[in-house]
Amino acid sequence: MGKPTNPRRVAENEAQAKATSLRISERKLNLVAQLIRGKSVSKALADLTFSKRPIAEDVKKLLQSAVANAENNHQLDVDRLFVAQATVGKSLRMKRFVARARGRSAAITKSFSNITVVVREREEKA
DSSP states (O other): OOOOOOOOSSOTTEEEEEEEEESSOHHHHHHHHHHHTTSBHHHHHHHHHTOOOTTHHHHHHHHHHHHHHHHHTSOOOGGGEEEEEEEEEEEEEEEEEEEOGGGOEEEEEEEEEEEEEEEEEOOOOO
């Protein structure tokens, strides 16, 4: 008998990839996610390649993973893919402290983030 299969969380013409616990704040990661939202995959990869932000390299790997998922798992055409969604969320926070003057301390939070990229195949124009 066995367990029933989980339904797909994305549509039939979509594929996704996730990266969890990236060591960067959500605001900084969202700036890179805004850079690729709505663009074709080739244009988004070019933008991430030449971006000066260090986290762009990890986002580029994630986008390449989403493209590979679309090609190998869902048999989508790579040339017609575009970035449909790039969502950023919070992950854990490391709480640290630093010693300050007169025996006091100050809190430091080191934040981690999650990102999900969904690529979708464009419909053919009639």
